Amino acid sequence: PQQQPQQQQLAQQQNVDGYTPNKANASSYANATHDADNFKTGDFIVLRSDLVNDWPIIWQVDTQCILQKYEPFCQNGKMFYRNMSMYSSWNLDSKKLYVKAPVRIQVQSHKETIVEFMRSELLADDTEQFIEKIMEDYLRYRDNFEIYIQTMISQVLDPSFFLEITREKDEYFLGSVRIIDSIMDNCKRKLLSITPWTRSIIVSIETYPKCHVFTEWGQNNLTQKNCGGCHQPGISVRFLLFGNPYHANTMQPVPVDTRLACEKDILLCRICAARADIFHKIAHEKYNLYIHCSSRVGEQQQEYPGKSSTEILNDLLAEHNWVDELFRNMRNSWAEVESLERQKRFREVSQ
Structure with a gap:
């Protein structure tokens, strides 16, 4: 079947309180730990220095040396993040500069992934x-x-x-x-x-x-x-x-x-x-x-x-x-x- 437009995908998952997790993907809240050794492929992370910004760029661990970029966008008054075709390298030293970003997956397909960054969980x-x-x-x-x-x-x-x-x-x-x-x-x-x-x-x-x-x-x-x-x-x-x-x-x-x-x-x-x-x-x-x-x-x-x-x-x-x-x-x-x-x-x- 033809891929549904993004707006339809998000609307199907929306309830009166906002967006709910995509059940098929069993999205979760990642634990916000500072231990770089715990970063695994698929984890979402954010630069500690970027946390001074309200909605910083977040990254997903693609491999042990490559990160994929996610940029924020606003829809219906809520902030979400979409994967971009942009990548960055990282190493053991740079891992210490990141912290895990708690996210909730909203849309996941072969074309794109959209997540909600649970920003309030990193306030501390x-x-x-x-x-x-x-x-x-x-x-x-x-x-x-x-x-x-x-x-x-x-x-x-x-x-x-x-x-x-x-x-x-x-x-x-x-x-x-x-x-x-x-x-x-x-x-x-x-x-x-x-x-x-x-x-x-x-x-x-x-x-x-x-x-x-x-x-x-x-x-x-x-x-x-x-x-x-x-x-x-x-x-x-x-x-x-x-x-x-x-x-x-x-x-x-x-x-x-x-x-x-x-x-x-x-x-x-x-x-x-x-x-x-x-x-x-x-x-x-x-x-x-x-x-x-x-x-x-x-x-x-x-x-x-x-x-x-x-x-x-x-x-x-x-x-x-x-x-x-x-x-x-x-x-x-x-x-x-x-x-x-x-x-x-x-x-x-x-x-």
């Missing part, structure tokens, strides 16, 4: 590598961050500094402040897009700059309680918020807005607690930088009473290792959010 292998890549991408904002720190130090030295540069429309400072602030706002939006919290919890976390997470406390009568964030059963921690609200630019204390419904003592599941922790960190990164700069300025003033404000500012900015460490910590927080969003996206695609 590439999370650290992905975070490092994102942190490296954010390095392009290094100059903006230094001006951002300069703004924070100047605000500590002169509490009217931000109001003055706003009045004068000083884009040297304001431009970099907007850039860094927008990155943090974008990170918050991404985190909230995968976290079904109520508005009151979000406002509470954004309002209070300090928090304590209690993991060991009385568990009586908690079996009937649901997470305050996602409302699912399974309380893990108590998330306690405190501290004084502050102005987003001047960092000066402001009264609590009584119109807002804030929750300062929240019971959360393990997943929501981890996300609340990083959301709180990003929401108050600017304030914490200000507090850190205030501490450093205080040290300078105490140790060198005769130093002028300009000298203190220049000396602190000259501490490149200190500035780099602050920027590294901030970039790590941003990258963690990117990683969480990516994990959620892969899990949804695999469902």
Whole structure:
């Protein structure tokens, strides 16, 4: 009989949840092991260094020295891989650069093979590598961050500094402040897009700059309680918020807005607690930088009473290792959010 078109082949195997394995070929999930000695003919593999990409090229072991290339394509909102007439050689040394790729075979014929790469199963292998890549991408904002720190130090030295540069429309400072602030706002939006919290919890976390997470406390009568964030059963921690609200630019204390419904003592599941922790960190990164700069300025003033404000500012900015460490910590927080969003996206695609 004539070979069926690819679209018909895939449609025959599709159910309401997506594609199901080709029963005749007994497709399987390959174990994601790092042991190159386990690679056999027919196995699917991927370069570890390529795992920073969402949908990297994968390869099938054709012989002990030849690999066949598979490229991704999207159909009906799902990603699949098709074999190509392209091959690459490999040897014992290069085998160490690969990891097994878990796949599910969808179509297999004498003309083509189509597989689904179970991407979410390799997240544990590439999370650290992905975070490092994102942190490296954010390095392009290094100059903006230094001006951002300069703004924070100047605000500590002169509490009217931000109001003055706003009045004068000083884009040297304001431009970099907007850039860094927008990155943090974008990170918050991404985190909230995968976290079904109520508005009151979000406002509470954004309002209070300090928090304590209690993991060991009385568990009586908690079996009937649901997470305050996602409302699912399974309380893990108590998330306690405190501290004084502050102005987003001047960092000066402001009264609590009584119109807002804030929750300062929240019971959360393990997943929501981890996300609340990083959301709180990003929401108050600017304030914490200000507090850190205030501490450093205080040290300078105490140790060198005769130093002028300009000298203190220049000396602190000259501490490149200190500035780099602050920027590294901030970039790590941003990258963690990117990683969480990516994990959620892969899990949804695999469902």
